Amino acid sequence: MLRVEGLYAAYGELEVLHGVSLTVEAGQFVSVIGPNGAGKTTLLRVLSGLHPTTRGAVVFDGEPITGFPPDLICERGFVHVPEGRLLFPGMSVREHLELGAYNRRARTHLREQMEHIFALFPILRQRHAQLAGTLSGGEQQMLAIARALMAKPLLLALDEPSLGLAPRMAAEIFAALRQLNHEGLTILLISQEVTQALLMAHRAYVLETGRVILDGPGPALLHNAQIVASYLGIAATS
Numbered sequence: 001m002l003r004v005e006g007l008y009a010a011y012g013e014l015e016v017l018h019g020v021s022l023t024v025e026a027g028q029f030v031s032v033i034g035p036n037g038a039g040k041t042t043l044l045r046v047l048s049g050l051h052p053t054t055r056g057a058v059v060f061d062g063e064p065i066t067g068f069p070p071d072l073i074c075e076r077g078f079v080h081v082p083e084g085r086l087l088f089p090g091m092s093v094r095e096h097l098e099l100g101a102y103n104r105r106a107r108t109h110l111r112e113q114m115e116h117i118f119a120l121f122p123i124l125r126q127r128h129a130q131l132a133g134t135l136s137g138g139e140q141q142m143l144a145i146a147r148a149l150m151a152k153p154l155l156l157a158l159d160e161p162s163l164g165l166a167p168r169m170a171a172e173i174f175a176a177l178r179q180l181n182h183e184g185l186t187i188l189l190i191s192q193e194v195t196q197a198l199l200m201a202h203r204a205y206v207l208e209t210g211r212v213i214l215d216g217p218g219p220a221l222l223h224n225a226q227i228v229a230s231y232l233g234i235a236a237t238s
């Protein structure tokens with residue numbers, strides 16, 4: 001479904017992705033983990049057309065999309081839930097969902113998709129008329145995911161969806177992602193919740209300073225000595 005080959009990206013003179021390659025098969029749950037500043041957000045921004053690539057190729061759903069504008073990439077079905085959610089505080093839950101379905105493919109399924117989302121996140125049905133700015137952090141993250149789902153993604157890419165949330169809310173978000181994947185949605189998750197991200201992942205990639213240093217089935221990486229030492233040190237000794 002997604003093939004990234006030797007991707008490079010830079011901010012001015014500073015190169016931050018140095019030849020990243022990864023593959024996401026249809027129906028898979030794929031996680032990317034890595035420390036702060038590794039280039040995870042940059043990678044997602046490049047994939048969704050928000051940041052230029054200097055070298056490399058991205059093939060999505062059988063077609064090269066390298067250099068395509070973000071709206072076209074979204075319309076093709078690669079939909080990105082950005083870091084920090086980027087909601088409109090003065091717009092209601094329902095307005096966000098309608099906005100999410102702006103592309104032609106999604107508009108024809110608007111009602112059906114909204115029902116699906118309200119079943120996944122019942123709190124959003126209760127809060128449908130509420131302004132996004134007055135939702136709790138967890139509800140805002142649910143809305144950001146819901147808005148992305150309204151675009152009828154083939155692949156849903158998420159940047160740190162549990163960042164700053166209480167553990168119970170984070171668990172709810174992860175449970176929703178697992179359910180979406182079970183329903184057949186392909187997921188690319190960036191997360192620093194290493195244990196959760198690896199447990200759920202058919203395949204996981206470890207990104208460090210702009211390079212993939214390790215990949216494999218998520219649960220297998222959980223037992224990898226290098227991962228335990230670098231990411232799970234506290235958990236491993238407790």
Ligand SMILES: Nc1ncnc2c1ncn2[C@@H]1O[C@H](COP(=O)(O)OP(=O)(O)OP(=O)(O)O)[C@@H](O)[C@H]1O
Nearest residue numbers: 011014016034035036037038039040041042043192
């Ligand atoms: N707009 C920018 N201008 C210049 N440098 C940037 C910009 N955004 C990110 N960088 C740099 O690019 C590198 C990768 O940043 P990026 O945000 O992709 O990392 P990340 O893995 O998402 O980190 P985090 O876990 O903290 O979110 C960092 O060194 C960062 O300082």
Ligand SMILES: [Mg+2]
Nearest residue numbers: 040041042083
């Ligand atoms: Mg980031």
